[in-house]
Amino acid sequence: MMLTNIDCRALSAVCWQNALKILLVCALFGKVLSAEFPLEIVDNSGTKVLLPKSPERIVVGGGMWPLPSLVVMLDSSAKRLVYIPRASANALRSSFLLDFYPEIAQIPAGNSENIEELLGLKPDLFVCHSANTKLCESMRKTKIPTIALSVSKWEYDSSRTLQGWLEIFAPIFNAEQKAAKILQWVSDTQEFVKSLPQPLNAPRVVILHRFDNQRHFSVGGLFANYLLQHSGARNVISQKNIQNVTLEELYAINPEIIYLNHFNDKLPKDILESKLWQPLDAVQNKRVYKFPLGSYRAFAPSVDLPILLLWLQARHYPHRDFQLREKISAYYKEVFDLTLSNAQIEKILNPTAQAGALE
The missing domain is CATH 3.40.50.1980 (Nitrogenase molybdenum iron protein domain)
Incomplete structure (x- = not known):
């Protein structure tokens, strides 16, 4: 089990109660996340997004502050991030991740919504907050693959929201097993x-x-x-x-x-x-x-x-x-x-x- 050193009787009960959930999680990631490029996904706004190749230059904008850390943890690297929100950069540079991925300190950060400036970063993937419809739609018109993520789609349920994001990004970084482990830990902890x-x-x-x-x-x-x-x-x-x-x-x-x-x-x-x-x-x-x-x-x-x-x-x-x-x-x-x-x-x-x- 992922959780260790806790009360054995409580853990045993959790394991039995959670076994079916874990199997369902594994089945989900086996079915939905096993994919190769070109990769078609459906983002949180219901829009189909085609990724012709594995993205090497990712720009995160439009207020999607939590996304850069998810990319780093799934990819075990920050090297694909070429622009992130300033609020995201402040959190990353204050976290333990800077010790493992020192390139975090060099990621350009800002809050620009200027399309020409964003295109100048030459992204092959753009990620935005689905509530920022103007920016998301403007980037889609440029033909840059654009993924819109929502924080409210699952009624502010942290677990379901995290799962919704992982279903999109785990296959992009070939991190299906890692995503399943994350969700198993969440489920085990809740139980x-x-x-x-x-x-x-x-x-x-x-x-x-x-x-x-x-x-x-x-x-x-x-x-x-x-x-x-x-x-x-x-x-x-x-x-x-x-x-x-x-x-x-x-x-x-x-x-x-x-x-x-x-x-x-x-x-x-x-x-x-x-x-x-x-x-x-x-x-x-x-x-x-x-x-x-x-x-x-x-x-x-x-x-x-x-x-x-x-x-x-x-x-x-x-x-x-x-x-x-x-x-x-x-x-x-x-x-x-x-x-x-x-x-x-x-x-x-x-x-x-x-x-x-x-x-």
Whole structure:
């Protein structure tokens, strides 16, 4: 099994319950992803895209920030990326991946949507956010193979979204087996968390995104419901869309745990040391945490999803021993053949503020 060193009885139950799912995943990747070039795929907008050859010059634009890290992890290289969003570059350069793929530091980055400028990069594959219809359609008219990816097609289910992206990109990089391993880890982790005893009152949690200032910020929404539901917590801001709230409104909600994701540059000490935040239970009990930074910002769908779910469960229930560092080491070794040092694992668990830079 992919998950190691966890309670044997729980793992055994997970294995039996998950066996059929694993077989279905393998069948899916065997049927859908075994392909040769020229390769025809259907992107998340339902458009058929023909790739005449294996792409060597990939441009990512149109706000598709999570995609560059997925390319690096599937291809075990960053050399095909010739232009990526600036927010993607900031995350990659702050992650452990820079140690393994130093070419990351040299990838040109920006937020250009100028067609002539993008064509000047001579891409043989362009990837964009499906919500940016103007840019996606403009690039398609140039006859450059253009793949549009969605973050909302699967109702902000992180697992299904990741699978939808892998179904498109795994065959491009001949990474079908790697993709199946990723999805198996995700499925195993979800089942493992479900198998654990759940308290009557799950911790009340809020995830903070961007800060306008100390008194106004955005919370919840998007993938928050999935992540907290599948890690054993209660999302106190359960609306589907991100909500803008004031500090006074957060006082009224009074969460037990506050998580800071990587779409801001705040660290726990910024909240814990602020006099404005002291009335909150989460602050008084020092339960303010920064999301880990794996290959990308963990709140968004990425190959780091199984590690994030385990990390969240460990933060929700700190009295349980999840042997998290051992899991991190096992996952990246077994799936990606990356041997992480203790320092690199610490970097995942204690990222810098720079990882949250979006510009």
